[in-house]
Amino acid sequence: MEDKIKIFLDLVRKRNGNEPEFMQAVEEVAETVIPYIVNKDIYRGKNILLRMVEPERVISFRVSWVDDSGEIQVNRGYRVQMNSAIGPYKGGLRFHPTVDMSILKFLAFEQVFKNSLTTLPMGGGKGGSDFDPKGKSDNEIMRFCHGFMSELFRHIGPNTDIPAGDIGVGGREIGFLFGKYKQLRNEFTGVLTGKGVTWGGSLIRPEATGYGTVYFAQNMLNTKKDDLKNKTVVISGSGNVAQFAAEKCIQLGSKVVTMSDSSGYIYDSEGIDTEKLEYIMNLKNVERKRISEYCTKYPTSIFVKGETPWSIKCDIALPCATQNELDVSDAKTLLDNGCICISEGANMPSTKDAVHEFQKAKILFAPGKASNAGGVATSGLEMTQNSLRYNWSREEVDEKLKVIMMDIHNSCIEYGSDKDGYVDYVKGANIAGFVKVADAMLAQGVV
Secondary structure, X not given: OHHHHHHHHHHHHHHHOOOHHXXXXXXXXXXXXXXXXXXXXXXXXXXXXXXXXXXXXXXXXXXXXXXOOOOEEEEEEEEEEEEOOOOOXXXXXXXXXXXXXXXXXXXXXXXXXXXXXXXXXXXXXXXXXXXXXXXXXXXXXXXXXXXXXXXXXXXXXXXXXXXXXXXXXXXXXXXXXXXXXXXHHOOOOOOXXXXXXXXXXXXXXXXXXXXXXXXXXXXXXXXXXXXXXXXXXXXXXXXXXXXHXXXXXXXXXXXXXXXXXXXXXXXXXXXXXXXXXXXXXXXXXXXXXXXXXXXXXXXXXXXEEOOOHHHOOOOEEEEOOOOXXXXXXXXXXXXXXXXXXXXXXXXXXXXXXXXXXXXXXOOEEEOHHHHOOHHHHHHHHHHHHHHHOOOOOHHHHHHXXXXXXXXXXXHHHHHHEOOOOOEOHHXXXXXXXXXXXXXXXXXXXXX
């Protein structure tokens, strides 16, 4: 079996050897899915996984825009349309200086499995630019977004590809992108998700990724007849996902003690309550300042510069910042400090070796493709509401989100349960996500 996996990975590496993040994502899937494929006659000889790691289409384009000083700036724009076997491409746009083809292909590949797990009819894609919104004025961001959409609009549509937000792309950016798309196409359609509620958006969509991550953690704990009440929670990040993961943890009776950004992390031993979280939301969403400002407002807390929060003792860890933020030494520290549950809010935030440490310890560990799927699931619900020209209530959407996260959890148990009773959620998520896409690909022939 190891030889089969190696042969497959060597072939993929030959084509994509300069794309480390993409190879990391493919390797994790191959280790669990290839043993499953080998034992299923229906997939043998069809090279399904090899076809799945090759994008159906990759689009790269120049984005020219004018800054506030009148100087013309140039960035690269991308869209990776990975797989459309079960529905139109669906996945976010990321605006960040680190964006390159490796990052976007890894995200698009993960998105295929994540979208499959939601049970909604959505394929997988991802896009973005190396543009950095930090430090830019609203007008500069508007001009960039309009320039970006001036090319992207040719390749997307409500039945073709429906982008959403990701790092660096929030409500403001979605608004500018949607406005330009609407102007260029002369139509009002649900082509982007994460829109404002007054112009086609869905209630709970901003909260969905963070809420879903916590709901998944709750589902895992319930298998041990446990819950989140009175648990100490360490969260990384302070953006949309981290904020609403913290909000839901507080609502469920947990004590959240950390949040972070790229400058470092804050630790509040007294706990971040609702009032303190509102301050963080204003600090990051409105004032757009660093998390360290929290310690000026609440002097009993501390700020640790340039570090991640994984050394803080906790029961539950929620990595909600970015890929590969939690390495093997962090994993060992969390385990030594008694952490019993990790639910990933970001995409692939744990390195391969860190994941293996969690699996070896047999603690509750949920990979991002399962635990953070609530965001894209609610995007799917937004698409449904756009098609119906109708809006569900906050309670209705939240209830649908809970059901979807429970269904994803149950799928992981179905395909990830070992003989000793341990649930390998990584294996379960990978196989469950693969089966739906693979069966659709078989049914549609060699295309």
